[in-house]
Amino acid sequence: MKRFIKLIIQLIVFAIVFAALYLAVIIVWGTLTDYRPDEITELKIGGNALPGELTDSTFTLLSWNIGFCGLGAEMDFFYDGGKMVRPTKQLTEKYTNGILKYLQSVDSLDFILLQEADKNSARTNKQDEIEMIQAALPKHASSFGTNYNVQFVPLPFTNPLGKVEMGQLNLSKYKPESSQRYSFFSAYAWPKRLFMLDRCFVISLFKLDNGKDIVLMNTHNSAYDAGGKLREAEMPIIRDLMIEEYKKGNYVVAGGDWNQNPPDYDLDEVDKKYPAVLREKLDASLFPSDWQVVYDPENPTNREIDAPLQKNKTEVTIIDYYILSPNIHVEQIKTFSQNFEFSDHEPVYMKIKINHKIYQNEQ
Known part of the structure; x- marks a missing residue:
């Protein structure tokens, strides 16, 4: 004994x-191996779009969090209360093919902002989604900014996530003058920050024939942020730069996954196919009153992933939208429902017209 x-x-x-x-x-x-990006990083511009000044005044855009081609309707995710760590190879292929096919169907759009594009990550069979998307849209310029680069994520301990590299991808029919990655800077304490995202937004500048720029920003703000403290620190960073660019007379468009509801989000307006829920709202006082928060109030953009998609049960909300400077007129905004088949987010389309008569520093 x-x-x-x-x-x-x-x-x-x-x-x-x-x-x-x-x-x-x-x-x-x-x-x-900790990824420590600078505050501002110049990004390589790929693709075959031709350089030159933009002469049009009307432009079309799409913003879509593609869920790293791994969070379609059959999936839940352990970070969000689910059980699954990664999709099967078959599901990864299904989601990837569905996303690529959809992007090819909208290749006539002027600008496409993607969030959560994987590159050589273990969870998506180490496929290079950046390269795959560029190949699907060969006439578009592209700029990729990394927001998650960890050599080995040890969670969950019984089935570690492994290597993850992910980020935001700006695509355009026109070659930008420049593209840059701006850090939000992580507020996580060591050692947790070693395995978490390094949030950022990606900016591309496009010269107009009136001498001003379209300043296109692709943002993906913090999730897993109880109390909204991280987003509270992030929002002034992007807001200040947006206002600074507007004061130069430029036209500012920021789109992406803000991980917070629009200020005037109303549950009663959302389609009742799934139960809509509230999250923390964007503080309306962050921006001057003439700035615009633009979204489709009737169609959800995001679903909960604590369980696979279930009709009439899965909770949904709106966290993907655009914020625009006052010198831009919105002609159309529409969330295109795919019933969350390929991602836990839906693509958000917008058509805008530049108002040459309104800008901060008039001549």
Whole structure:
């Protein structure tokens, strides 16, 4: 009996030592390989779009969080209360093909803003979605800004997520003058920050024939943010730059996944196919009163992923939209419902017209 008890104690001690060593190795490796982007990073511009000044005054846009081609209707996700860590190879292929086919169907749009595009991540079979999307839209210019680059995510411990590289992709029929990645900077404490996202927004500048720029911003603000403290720190960063560009007489469009409801989001207006829910709202006082928060109030853009999609049960909300400077007129805004088949987000289309008569520094 004593020998049995001794063996049990030895096994427990071994398990504790092994777990401690495992955690130590993971933390040391995470520290040595930690992705630490600069505040501003110049991005490579790919694709075959031709340079030149933009002469049109009307432009079309699409913003879509593609859920790294891994969060379609059959999926839940462990970070959000679900059980699944990654899709099967078959589901990854289904979601990827569906997303690529849809993007090809809207290749006539002037600007496309994508969030959560994976690159060589274990969870999506190490496929390079940036390269795949560029190949699907060969006439578009592209700029990719990384917001998640961890060599090994150790969670969940029984089935680690592994290597993740992900980011935001700006696509356009026109070659931008420049594209840059702006850091939001992580507020997570060490060592948690080693394994979390480094949030950012990606800016592309397009010269107009009136000498001004279209300033196109692609943002993906923090989730997993109880109390909204991270977003509270992030919003003034992008807001200040938007206002600064507008004061130069430029035309500012910021779109993406804000991970917060629009200020005047109304549950009663949302289609009743799924139960709509409230999240924290964007603070309306952040922007001057003549700035515009533009969204489709009737159609949800995001679903909960604590379980696979279930009609009449899965909760939905609106967190994907645009914020525009006052010198832009909105001609159409529409969320295109795909019933969350390929992603946990829906694509949001907008048509705008530049108002040459209104800008901050009139001549």
